[in-house]
Amino acid sequence: RHYRIAVIPGDGIGKEVVPEGVRILETAAEKFGFRLDLEHHAFGSCDYYAEHGTMLPANWKELLTPTDAIFFGAVGWPATVPDHISLWGSLLQFRREFDQYVNLRPVRLMPGVPCPLAGREPGDIDFYVVRENTEGEYSSVGGTMYPGTEREIVIQETVMSRHGVDRILKFAFDLAQSRPKKHLTSATKSNGIAITMPYWDQRVEAMGERYPEVRRDKYHIDILTAHFVLNPDRFDVVVGSNLFGDILSDLGPACTGTIGIAPSANINPEGRFPSLFEPVHGSAPDIAGQGIANPVGQIWTAAMMLEHLGEVDAAHAIVAAIETALRDPASRTRDLKGTASTREAAEAVLRAFAAA
Amino acid sequence: RHYRIAVIPGDGIGKEVVPEGVRILETAAEKFGFRLDLEHHAFGSCDYYAEHGTMLPANWKELLTPTDAIFFGAVGWPATVPDHISLWGSLLQFRREFDQYVNLRPVRLMPGVPCPLAGREPGDIDFYVVRENTEGEYSSVGGTMYPGTEREIVIQETVMSRHGVDRILKFAFDLAQSRPKKHLTSATKSNGIAITMPYWDQRVEAMGERYPEVRRDKYHIDILTAHFVLNPDRFDVVVGSNLFGDILSDLGPACTGTIGIAPSANINPEGRFPSLFEPVHGSAPDIAGQGIANPVGQIWTAAMMLEHLGEVDAAHAIVAAIETALRDPASRTRDLKGTASTREAAEAVLRAFAAA
Numbered sequence A, B: 001r002h003y004r005i006a007v008i009p010g011d012g013i014g015k016e017v018v019p020e021g022v023r024i025l026e027t028a029a030e031k032f033g034f035r036l037d038l039e040h041h042a043f044g045s046c047d048y049y050a051e052h053g054t055m056l057p058a059n060w061k062e063l064l065t066p067t068d069a070i071f072f073g074a075v076g077w078p079a080t081v082p083d084h085i086s087l088w089g090s091l092l093q094f095r096r097e098f099d100q101y102v103n104l105r106p107v108r109l110m111p112g113v114p115c116p117l118a119g120r121e122p123g124d125i126d127f128y129v130v131r132e133n134t135e136g137e138y139s140s141v142g143g144t145m146y147p148g149t150e151r152e153i154v155i156q157e158t159v160m161s162r163h164g165v166d167r168i169l170k171f172a173f174d175l176a177q178s179r180p181k182k183h184l185t186s187a188t189k190s191n192g193i194a195i196t197m198p199y200w201d202q203r204v205e206a207m208g209e210r211y212p213e214v215r216r217d218k219y220h221i222d223i224l225t226a227h228f229v230l231n232p233d234r235f236d237v238v239v240g241s242n243l244f245g246d247i248l249s250d251l252g253p254a255c256t257g258t259i260g261i262a263p264s265a266n267i268n269p270e271g272r273f274p275s276l277f278e279p280v281h282g283s284a285p286d287i288a289g290q291g292i293a294n295p296v297g298q299i300w301t302a303a304m305m306l307e308h309l310g311e312v313d314a315a316h317a318i319v320a321a322i323e324t325a326l327r328d329p330a331s332r333t334r335d336l337k338g339t340a341s342t343r344e345a346a347e348a349v350l351r352a353f354a355a356a
């Protein structure tokens, strides 16, 4: 077993936590007997932009397409490069051009993480958010009429295709089917958004007929966010459009205490293009450069990547090591009310991993 | 002082809680010396639809326009009438046709309500969500291409006008300006929704310049929902588009324990048309007809309506009576882990109101 991995740390704390993710990857390769060829890239960062005037080199597709996966940190440094340039010029471009139409994010309450919800214990919250990642509300189709005047009108189109909706639903139903609870929740807003959302509902029903074993329900996005807070134990697999999935996959991790430790996968399930793995958190300019960022999100991301590559045992061992490390208050960073540095927190996971 | 009020109970628990709201209104009128002319209407309900084939009579505008306010319950009975007919045929039509472009919803942690967030006390959470209520993501503009085929494409447009955006922002800034904290948070998603949302940001900045005393910040909607859970004490006035405001005004009340008690106002600030007052909760078919619905949402709604009409003392007295009643476990309905019936819970508020 031999994998070619592109490593793109990006900006801010991305540059601090990616090396910790790489260390666990290298340790896992040794321990579980596979080989990793890591190709480190400085592009996809605002530093790169400052030097070259673009976020990516012209040949980025040639460089990345042959890899098995992309291990990504975080991108964005708004003080020097506006978000729409840094994000649309890197991360969002990867998602589109590599047709990573699945954004998969686990929501799991981990030991040692102070949960903002009263009375919830690890085990109570354990589900996945499956987000459509290429179309929907993020289409950049639209424009402005009468710009700069009192009569100004700005229009942006939400675009859903049968192709795009069905493939994300299929992924979500497959995932639900593979889990013990076999339960799928669809995020909708068909009572208010009267064209695209009823269409979404209709495709969910059509797809559901192909999965008779999967129990399904749907909630409008407004009340669904309420249930994330009031009844997070109700969920197993939650599927939503690009925007709804985006919201739910920040809200979910927040309900489990922090978005600082949550991982995410941008997947091209057919494997025609490499999939991209990144923590849910961003580049966090406010704490960058201080060595205090929580490395757990990036390390958990490494586990998600290995699972995707088929190294399931290694992946599970990493998640178990994270759980062990988090149980010890001394290994927690300050976002978890601890005092550990990025290095110390990562070291604790590595130790638990080595000991297992 | 003399007010003409249209009373529309609608469906489900609307029919059970509106009478309780009316009783507090009548008691308040007597106690505070103003007069109410209540005009009761059966339209705007699915029962009415069953009989007449429409949600509203042809002359609904003539009937309602001369009133000072509309006291609304809840609409919807999906088992017999699809949501898009019942909602777009009544509530959403009122909002549009009466140009109720402000949807105002208080988020306040009340005594006696079990808070799902660990360690939060009454006083910690107390803010307003101001939602744009007429345009944005709820435009019904769009359509389908290649319907029913593999190539199907469905498009819906988000439409923002300078007129529509500026007037809701002005309302929100005015509200922030009037409050001690003078703090306004804008909900955006300009890093992903690349046309309408940057426009929203730009109008927030432009409007902000007219309010130098108001401190303002903005969050993308994904992380904003996370902060509602993690840092609800951070907010004072939160303003959002139709969809974002919708989400935040369910999530906010959920973070304070229940959407069963939250009120809301659909306001036409210029007073050209009547404003409409309704609880945030819906018609709740699952518990309708059992006499167990929580009447507090409708009673708090009565207070919001009186405040809007200028009866500020009466409004404050009602809210105080709600707080007194909720402190007693015996006056809480089962959604608040109590055993009181709708009647008993309302009676407790009335008693506290009379005693004050």
Ligand SMILES: CC(C)[C@H](C(=O)O)[C@@H](O)C(=O)O
Binding pocket: A191, A192, A222, B087, B092, B246
């Ligand atoms: C019922 C529905 C159409 C409505 C909305 O989305 O506006 C409701 O959720 C609300 O918040 O008043």
Ligand SMILES: CC(C)[C@H](C(=O)O)[C@@H](O)C(=O)O
Binding pocket: A087, A092, A246, B191, B192, B222
């Ligand atoms: C940075 C932003 C454009 C991005 C998104 O909305 O997709 C992020 O929030 C995410 O969830 O990956």
